[in-house]
Amino acid sequence: MNYEIICTFALVKQEDCVELLASHGVRPTSNRIIVLRALALSARPLTLAELEEKLLSVDKSGIFRALTLFREHHLVHTIEDGSGALRYELCHGHGGDDDDDLHVHFFCENCHRTFCLDGVSVPQVGVPPGFVATSASHIVKGICPECGQ
Amino acid sequence: MNYEIICTFALVKQEDCVELLASHGVRPTSNRIIVLRALALSARPLTLAELEEKLLSVDKSGIFRALTLFREHHLVHTIEDGSGALRYELCHGHGGDDDDDLHVHFFCENCHRTFCLDGVSVPQVGVPPGFVATSASHIVKGICPECGQ
DNA sequence: GTTTATGCAAATTCTTTGCAATACT
DNA sequence: AGTATTGCAAAGAATTTGCATAAAC
Numbered sequence: 001m002n003y004e005i006i007c008t009f010a011l012v013k014q015e016d017c018v019e020l021l022a023s024h025g026v027r028p029t030s031n032r033i034i035v036l037r038a039l040a041l042s043a044r045p046l047t048l049a050e051l052e053e054k055l056l057s058v059d060k061s062g063i064f065r066a067l068t069l070f071r072e073h074h075l076v077h078t079i080e081d082g083s084g085a086l087r088y089e090l091c092h093g094h095g096g097d098d099d100d101d102l103h104v105h106f107f108c109e110n111c112h113r114t115f116c117l118d119g120v121s122v123p124q125v126g127v128p129p130g131f132v133a134t135s136a137s138h139i140v141k142g143i144c145p146e147c148g149q
Numbered sequence: 150m151n152y153e154i155i156c157t158f159a160l161v162k163q164e165d166c167v168e169l170l171a172s173h174g175v176r177p178t179s180n181r182i183i184v185l186r187a188l189a190l191s192a193r194p195l196t197l198a199e200l201e202e203k204l205l206s207v208d209k210s211g212i213f214r215a216l217t218l219f220r221e222h223h224l225v226h227t228i229e230d231g232s233g234a235l236r237y238e239l240c241h242g243h244g245g246d247d248d249d250d251l252h253v254h255f256f257c258e259n260c261h262r263t264f265c266l267d268g269v270s271v272p273q274v275g276v277p278p279g280f281v282a283t284s285a286s287h288i289v290k291g292i293c294p295e296c297g298q
Numbered sequence: 299g300t301t302t303a304t305g306c307a308a309a310t311t312c313t314t315t316g317c318a319a320t321a322c323t
Numbered sequence: 324a325g326t327a328t329t330g331c332a333a334a335g336a337a338t339t340t341g342c343a344t345a346a347a348c
Contacts, residue, residue: 130294
């Protein structure tokens, strides 16, 4: 089994970001490229506040509007890990335009960081008749390797 | 498979609530009994705001403090369904004092209600070496039977 | 020149706390 | 009396919006 932990994206180059934005129907403005790159370069999903701290040149509202737009265009999805703030993460886009990514997240109850476990895929569960499932999220909580020594 | 949808608790009677509180080391005050009963009588997990609306006689802060206490004593757990507000639900207490309940929640993207799917249990997923999992939550999103017609 | 995007400030929403008053033992 | 609980008011934290300016097409 592939136990890769870090979500790495090869979107270091600006032109790749531009392309990704355009291909999702988002006009690639300077702020949007900056926000997208920050997400792409991060190993972990980020909160709005964390992005704000990283991107001093872009206003909070601008970051927020970029993220909202990205979400609408299925470029980014959100995770709620219990920290109180929403976390944003690039969709790994398994081809389709599904809302949520199909991997599991791990929230460390000690250091309060959220990891994405790329190697672990979200198990499918059956829902009762009448319910129609479009996406699912699975969050495991516990202690991360660093905090466990 | 048991496809029961509604989480029903037979805690209609005040004395049962008193007993449950006491057995969890929580002094059964009037407010706490009221809050506990409201949760017990609800088919779905409730937000603080929803409880506030139901329980006009108890102040928001009182409800909040009761819920926090319940949570500390593993009487109640919380769910984040993407609605923006935390939802509180009675632990079904499978004997142990585990933090999270072991069933799946369903969030309807149309009516924004959260159901608990008692019949569906949270699948176990393996985590990479070094991670220690203590609990897990699984939320399915989509359309509920009522909204799907 | 019209539409789109941005920054600033502020409104909203949800959660949490300080403190005085009340109830319990 | 002394501790625990509650209500009221307000502080914090995070998200979201209005509006005037600036940029893009």
